[in-house]
Amino acid sequence: xxxxxxxxxxxxxxxxxxxxxxxxxxxxxxxxxxxxxxxxxxxxxxxxxxxxxxxxxxxxxxxxxxxxxxxxxxxxxxxxxxxxxxxxxxxxxxxxxxxxxxxxxxxxxxxxxxxxxxxxxxxxxxxxxxxxxxxxxxxxxxxxxxxxxxxxxxxxxxxxxxxxxxxxxxxxxxxxxxxxxxxxxxxxxxxxxxxxxxxxxxxxxxxxxxxxxxxxxxxxxxxxxxxxxxxxxxxxxxxxxxxxxxxxxxxxxxxxxxxxxxxxxxxxxxxxxxxxxxxxxxxxxxxxxxxxxxxxxxxxxxxxx
Numbered sequence: 001x002x003x004x005x006x007x008x009x010x011x012x013x014x015x016x017x018x019x020x021x022x023x024x025x026x027x028x029x030x031x032x033x034x035x036x037x038x039x040x041x042x043x044x045x046x047x048x049x050x051x052x053x054x055x056x057x058x059x060x061x062x063x064x065x066x067x068x069x070x071x072x073x074x075x076x077x078x079x080x081x082x083x084x085x086x087x088x089x090x091x092x093x094x095x096x097x098x099x100x101x102x103x104x105x106x107x108x109x110x111x112x113x114x115x116x117x118x119x120x121x122x123x124x125x126x127x128x129x130x131x132x133x134x135x136x137x138x139x140x141x142x143x144x145x146x147x148x149x150x151x152x153x154x155x156x157x158x159x160x161x162x163x164x165x166x167x168x169x170x171x172x173x174x175x176x177x178x179x180x181x182x183x184x185x186x187x188x189x190x191x192x193x194x195x196x197x198x199x200x201x202x203x204x205x206x207x208x209x210x211x212x213x214x215x216x217x218x219x220x221x222x223x224x225x226x227x228x229x230x231x232x233x234x235x236x237x238x239x240x241x242x243x244x245x246x247x248x249x250x251x252x253x254x255x256x257x258x259x260x261x262x263x264x265x266x267x268x269x270x271x272x273x274x275x276x277x278x279x280x281x282x283x284x285x286x287x288x289x290x291x292x293x294x295x296x297x298x299x300x301x302x303x304x305x
Contacts (some may be wrong), residue, residue: 012256017248023148026043026202026206029205029229031074034174041097041230044224045101046100050206050207051209053070068211069147071203072204075121077202078199080192082199099198125142227280230284231284234297
């Protein structure tokens with residue numbers, strides 16, 4: 001059945017979910033980290049390490065869900081290490097993040113060499129399009145359970161940051177470390193916990209890449225999604241539910257090029273594939289203006305240490 005331009009729309013919507021899922025987890029992890037007053041540019045390495053760990057564990061154990069769990073734990077270790085290093089005086093978050101990105105990707109490439117060729121068990125999908133006879137719509141409505149879990153995490157994280165004592169402590173530490181210390185809050189401990197949990201979410205996002213879409217383990221798997229998470233969090237104004245919508249936007253933008261190819265539009269293919277990176281660059285340029293104030297930015301992120 002020929003669906004024409006409707007096929008492009010359906011493919012973009014399906015791609016927004018498939019490609020946006022790792023964006024969702026890594027941006028939620030970065031959102032939590034930045035809420036505590038710390039930036040983690042090492043999430044690119046965490047994402048790749050999570051992808052390798054999840055694939056290796058799923059291959060060895062036969063359980064993709066165990067792979068997801070171990071990928072999250074690997075990300076948690078890298079996040080905790082990043083935050084611990086940043087807790088020392090005169091240590092810069094950005095420099096440590098770049099070092100952790102290189103460390104995580106390098107370690108994943110080294111340990112993952114034996115897992116490039118074998119095929120691991122794949123995460124199952126939930127078929128919500130069985131009622132349709134249109135193949136494109138049926139494929140677009142095959143949704144992985146991790147996406148639904150990501151929605152739950154986004155809503156729960158937003159509620160916890162706003163309505164719980166733990167969330168209040170994280171926000172106080174992110175707004176003013178001096179005020180938090182005056183209140184007797186353990187600033188370094190809260191930041192280590194927040195960054196570790198953020199790393200866990202990024203690791204889960206990495207496992208999605210290797211165990212569901214595009215379902216392989218290779219050294220170029222992440223395509224910079226961990227680095228783009230910083231722009232996504234800024235665009236979402238440091239709101240977890242906002243990260244959900246922004247991740248779908250970035251995912252849909254990434255799916256636009258292949259969707260146009262499906263109706264015979266091949267000119268400018270590489271430009272269409274570059275749209276997510278162009279959007280990321282635009283967000284960073286706009287938000288770097290000294291004349292523009294950002295709504296929702298934790299004050300500690302603006303402090304030069």
